[in-house]
Amino acid sequence: MDKKIQPAKVEAVQALADSFDGVKDYIFTNYRGLSVEQITSLRVQLRKENAQYKVVKNNFAKIAFHNQKSEGLDTYFVGPTAVALCRSESGPVAKLLLDFAKESPLEVKGGLLGGSIYDSTQVEAYSKLPTKLELIQMLMGTMNAPLQNLVYVINGVTTKLVRTLQAVADKKASE
Numbered sequence: 001m002d003k004k005i006q007p008a009k010v011e012a013v014q015a016l017a018d019s020f021d022g023v024k025d026y027i028f029t030n031y032r033g034l035s036v037e038q039i040t041s042l043r044v045q046l047r048k049e050n051a052q053y054k055v056v057k058n059n060f061a062k063i064a065f066h067n068q069k070s071e072g073l074d075t076y077f078v079g080p081t082a083v084a085l086c087r088s089e090s091g092p093v094a095k096l097l098l099d100f101a102k103e104s105p106l107e108v109k110g111g112l113l114g115g116s117i118y119d120s121t122q123v124e125a126y127s128k129l130p131t132k133l134e135l136i137q138m139l140m141g142t143m144n145a146p147l148q149n150l151v152y153v154i155n156g157v158t159t160k161l162v163r164t165l166q167a168v169a170d171k172k173a174s175e
Contacts (some may be wrong), residue, residue: 017068024086025112028110029083030107051093055081
């Protein structure tokens with residue numbers, strides 16, 4: 001006996017899959033106990049990080065991720081589930097969610113970050129890593145240090161030469 005799939009459900013799964021376009025990373029949360037005001041506040045904060053917070057139906061999410069060839073995520077789609085869709089850096093998004101969870105009933109279940117599945121402990125560790133911009137700043141600081149030292153050495157040599165010439169000039173003027 002063939003199962004007949006309702007067109008509305010197919011469209012809902014497709015709409016969810018379409019909302020995943022341009023998303024690099026996903027963080028799964030349990031939002032049970034959050035008020036509408038808290039969810040709205042969280043969404044506003046996430047938008048500042050170029051992320052979206054989307055409440056999903058577990059079966060639709062399982063199908064959408066399965067269609068994306070992302071397997072092994074079924075355990076995260078149990079109970080009330082919302083997904084943070086990260087369109088750029090996911091580290092700050094994970095940090096924001098974990099900080100928000102300290103003051104609310106939000107629970108981070110895990111994530112799909114860089115194509116790898118992370119549990120909640122790994123997402124927490126990931127949130128503590130420096131961002132891409134911070135890493136670039138560290139690299140530039142490290143690369144800049146030898147040049148600054150060279151400038152100080154060259155500047156010291158010329159300063160010493162000028163002082164020596166001034167001392168010779170002062171000595172000759174006093175003679």
